[in-house]
Amino acid sequence: MTNPTRTTAPPPSPVDPGLAERATTMLRRLVGHDDAQFRDGQLEAVSALVADRSRVLVVQRTGWGKSAVYFVATALRRAEGAGPTVIISPLLALMRDQVAAAARAGIRAVTMNSANAQDWDEVRAALADDAVDVLLVSPERLNNPRFRDEQLPDLARRCGLLVVDEAHCVSDWGHDFRPDYRRIRDLLAGLPSDTPVLATTATANARVVTDVVEQLEVGGRRVLTVRGGLARDSLRLGVLRSMSPEQRLGWLVAHLADLPGSGIVYTLTVAAAEDVAAALAEAGHEVVAYTGRTDAADRERLEARLRANEVKALVATSALGMGFDKPDLGFVVHLGAPSSPVAYYQQVGRAGRATERADVLLLPGPEDRDIWQYFASVSMPREDQADAVLRALAEAGRPLSTAALETAVDVRRTRLELLLKVLDVDGAVQRVSGGWVATGVPWEYDAERYGRVAEARRAEQQLMVDYERTDACRMAFLQETLDDPSAVPCGRCDGCAGPWYPTEVPDRVLGAARERLSRAGVDLEPRVQWPTGMERLGVPVKGRISSDEALLPGRALARLSDLGWGQRLREVLREDAPASPELLRACVPVLAGWGWAQRPAGVVAVPSRSHPQLVGSLAAGLAEIGRLPFLGTLGLDHGGPTGEPGGNSAFRLAGVWERLVVGPELAAAASSAGGPVLLVDDLVSSRWTLTVAGRALRLAGAEGVLPLALAVDG
Structure with missing residues (x-):
């Protein structure tokens, strides 16, 4: 199947032959192959950034090479005397991969994040000496008072290229909405008019693309959107429906070893990841749990073990997602379905980037809807709680820490932190030294907007159920939910070719799984x-x-x-x-x-x-x-x-x-x-x-x- 690239207005300028030659040289250095060539759309995006100083949104499947675009563009811009590239990246694991990839290409990349605070002074000095080609920061770092006041103005002035990675997070509609990504709009407004901007994602439907483009258009700049087909020829998709908890666990115990290579078993909760990992390890499988509770050093160690095929699988929550890159990942199994086809596509896209075949299986459960509802509820701000926070800050007349706010408003810590970010992005509160203050800017709860988001999420949950139940092509179904016009039957999934995976669970394994779950x-x-x-x-x-x-x-x-x-x-x-x-x-x-x-x-x-x-x-x-x-x-x-x-x-x-x-x-x-x-x-x-x-x-x-x-x- 071909994956045609569609480019929307304004059209890019023709690529200058000299620029194409320099860009190809950089690409070959980046990937380590003397015969490497750009894929469809990559060179056009590089040219738009370097020659036209455009704002570009790239929506391409996982593994297409979005990082190649911004690293090649960085090298070319730096050769022109431009300042460092600033990459806004959502996960520490993703930053680690990007720093390593940059080093292979001879690009000096550093990061400022919560895990390397001891290195910040050294990073600041290197930036001041113009000894940094790429700085990676999280969106949350944009609102750190010290970074925002001392570092960001100079970076915005000198930035040679701004990259917004995983740009679907900019959107309220995106499957991984993070309020701090909305601060990027303010950052864009402060950039010099000729600073090129690149936003990249593999998981955005037309609605999310429109939302992201609107954010990127601040200052009256038009956005070039380069969008390609999202089908992954290596993936075989399948669903094992109507299985009890012991059948699902028993299937994994019986058949994990038969899956190709090493891979990821995703669960929806930390508890499930820990329980499944323990059950599989007890049955003799080389697996380890990987969750949001896994500390940073252990995460890096476990990722390295999976890359080296020292484990059959990591049993993981969504904490192992956008940041993990293993081109030969052989399989992804979901024990429980993510809440939308968009989120599902993002996770299964980890597999089969450099393999002829990768197996992708979903084992949904009846508890999925309850879990979806819980996570959806904690991610949406509530009007009464927002009003209580604003009232408490106004009455205090001084900065209040998050802990102090907890004795003034009845909001759980995780929801309170999210709510403060939303209010901060909307300009109603500001993070300062010592906590949070109210700005006095009037704030109204946008019930219509949040109602639309809630309705969109309910619709996406239903689409996930529809994906589980469909008898048609599963890859085409995912492409269609992502508004990919190139969707055609893949010929490989269980909808196209019938089940290619075993469905039976031996009685002895089923009994052991039942005994395990009854503990x-x-x-x-x-x-x-x-x-x-x-x-x-x-x-x-x-x-x-x-x-x-x-x-x-x-x-x-x-x-x-x-x-x-x-x-x-x-x-x-x-x-x-x-x-x-x-x-x-x-x-x-x-x-x-x-x-x-x-x-x-x-x-x-x-x-x-x-x-x-x-x-x-x-x-x-x-x-x-x-x-x-x-x-x-x-x-x-x-x-x-x-x-x-x-x-x-x-x-x-x-x-x-x-x-x-x-x-x-x-x-x-x-x-x-x-x-x-x-x-x-x-x-x-x-x-x-x-x-x-x-x-x-x-x-x-x-x-x-x-x-x-x-x-x-x-």
Whole structure:
């Protein structure tokens, strides 16, 4: 299949032969081959940047060579005496690859990011000496007060080429929307009029392209869009539908070794990545988990191991995405579907760049929609929370740190950080030394815009479901969702050629997978520190939690994101009903494997507003199984805990503070039990309900409190 390149107005100028010769020389040095030639569209993009000083948007499939365009253009611009290229790049892993690629081409590239702060002074000195050809920065760095005030003005003045990598992030509609990318519009407005700008992406449909072009057109500059066909001839796409959790895990255990080369197994959550990696390793596969919790040094080490084929696969979340480059990656398997075909195409594009064949398989699950909904909700700003933040900053009259804001507004840290970025980009707040301040610029919640984004995301989720269910060509389906006019049947996928992958799971493997997923029990670490600034919320605590008030280490049956019991607990928690015999039996090995220093001497229930039957019967049932006395249930004062689930730590603590009461009879029973008490709850999120309940029991005389929950929300 050919992949024709389509170029939209304004048309590029004819390429000067002398420039073409110099550019080809640079390309050959970059790739290390004396016979290398530009692919369709590459030389035209280089010429538009170097000769015409244009603004160019390149939308080309992964592996087409977008980095070749900006490295060749950099070398040519530097030869003309221009200043360094500034590349705005979204991931540390991507920066590492770009620095290494530049070095191979004799281009001096450096980066300023959160992981190399110790090198910043050296980088600044090199920039001042004009000893840097390429500076890579994250979009977040654009709003670092010191970088923004001391470094950015000079860089904008001297910049020979500005590159916006993974430019779909500029768009609200993009699958990886990051508010800091919208700061690029302000950066563009401050560039000299003849500074060329290149934006690149492999994952943008027509709607996202339009949005990105509008951002790039600031200052009245027109944008040349070079767009090619997105089909990947090496990829064989397939979907294994209607599989249970144990069937999906069993399929991986049975068939991972049969997949070509080494590759990536993607999951939707950190918990799933860790669980799947553990199950595959237990079955003898050489795999390692790679998630957002993996520290930077370990990420680099694991990426190197995969590149060297020292592991069969990394079991990863989307943390391993745009930044990873392994041309011979042999397969990508998804255990759970991403929320859109655009995101899916971006991830599967890691495979088959330099191989004749790469296998791409999707094993969707019924939990996918719940996970999509959760991630969509946390990424969208809420009007009431935005108003609360602006009001708190205005009333403070001084900079407030994010931690201080948490005691003024009931917004969880991750959502608060995103909200502050959105407000900052919109000009309503500003990050300064010491925290955040309100600018006084009027701000209105753009309900229409966010409504459109939400609707677009729902539509994209449905498209992902349609992709799973289609009997037609899967590659063509992905191309069409990306508005690629060159889409035709690929002839390789399971829609075109029928299933090429095994579908059976041997009984012994299925049984082992079922046994693995039926294992229950996760550790529940007790809170050790009170949130800062609690006195502002009327709660007189600070510092470390006293040892005579703290919980002992606890346990939970499962995380809601777990592949096995997590999915069953979602169903259990949808309504309130007495604990089933199966649920009680599942808790027994959790208790048996606890490893406590002293066995509990009694059982106490946490009062539940949403699941009173479930928690009460669970506590009583466990007491009966363990032949322990059921001591009773804590009381509720002032109507019980307040606040919505999912809020921040400070407000969650304030919402339960002194609202959980140990009555006289329970106090007498707990203090005379002769050992620690087992404290039973349904769902744990912030852990403050358990912490406050445990503190109340300790103050009433309990020797210790061992918390047990059915589920952890995470």
